[in-house]
Amino acid sequence: MASSSFRPISRRSMLRGTLIAGAGVAVGPLLLSGTAQAYSWSRTLTQGATGSDVTELQIRVAGWAADSPSHSRVSIDGDFGPGTAAAVRRFQAAYGLSVDAVVGPNTQAKLNALEQSDGSTLHFNWSEFTDRVSGSFSGGKLSASQVKENVRRCMYKLEALRKKLGDKPITVNSGFRSIAHNADIGGASDSMHLYGTAADLNVPGVSNKTVYQKAETCGFSGLERYTADHQHVDSRADLGRAWWWESGTV
Numbered sequence: 001m002a003s004s005s006f007r008p009i010s011r012r013s014m015l016r017g018t019l020i021a022g023a024g025v026a027v028g029p030l031l032l033s034g035t036a037q038a039y040s041w042s043r044t045l046t047q048g049a050t051g052s053d054v055t056e057l058q059i060r061v062a063g064w065a066a067d068s069p070s071h072s073r074v075s076i077d078g079d080f081g082p083g084t085a086a087a088v089r090r091f092q093a094a095y096g097l098s099v100d101a102v103v104g105p106n107t108q109a110k111l112n113a114l115e116q117s118d119g120s121t122l123h124f125n126w127s128e129f130t131d132r133v134s135g136s137f138s139g140g141k142l143s144a145s146q147v148k149e150n151v152r153r154c155m156y157k158l159e160a161l162r163k164k165l166g167d168k169p170i171t172v173n174s175g176f177r178s179i180a181h182n183a184d185i186g187g188a189s190d191s192m193h194l195y196g197t198a199a200d201l202n203v204p205g206v207s208n209k210t211v212y213q214k215a216e217t218c219g220f221s222g223l224e225r226y227t228a229d230h231q232h233v234d235s236r237a238d239l240g241r242a243w244w245w246e247s248g249t250v
Contacts (some may be wrong), residue, residue: 059152072223149198200230208228216250
């Protein structure tokens with residue numbers, strides 16, 4: 001896991017998606033282009049394992065980054081270290097599995113139960129995240145396949161958030177935005193929505209403050225203030241940007 005100290009930023013910068021770190025930072029592991037469909041686990045995974053299956057595991061448990069509000073995230077690096085093990089334990093505890101950080105058949109079955117056959121997740125569909133004008137993942141800062149992979153990773157974090165909110169349905173008001181659409185609505189030229197790493201949420205019957213607090217444990221490195229009319233979450237640290245929680249640690 002990696003952490004960073006909180007640095008406040010103005011509401012105007014948040015709303016326009018301004019990034020704290022300089023432009024040109026490599027996107028890094030989020031550039032994986034494929035989507036895992038009916039993923040086939042070929043072995044039991046334990047701490048110390050490495051490989052593409054560990055990378056997939058990290059994507060799926062990334063939303064279980066912390067027990068309490070913390071600038072913590074699961075590194076998507078294919079190396080099953082202590083941070084990944086801790087996230088696996090939290091996932092196992094949440095779903096009534098043996099809490100041992102051993103990713104065997106039972107844990108793998110639960111991970112796959114959160115996946116739809118088209119590569120999206122159990123409670124979220126691709127259509128919820130496509131550009132509201134074009135209905136696609138094209139026209140952003142990355143290729144459509146890269147954006148779609150970023151969206152998939154966001155979905156798994158949202159699955160964790162949904163579980164932590166007591167399985168309350170989450171409405172996604174805005175996911176990916178094309179450059180053209182983002183400009184039309186006054187978004188910044190480098191908004192996190194342009195990469196597929198952000199979502200604006202409403203959870204009927206749940207206050208934004210509660211959503212914000214739970215999101216603080218899900219590895220989201222960008223959180224808009226909870227007094228807005230929706231709750232913005234993003235994974236800007238996965239793109240090499242600095243953490244930004246507008247309301248601080250709540």
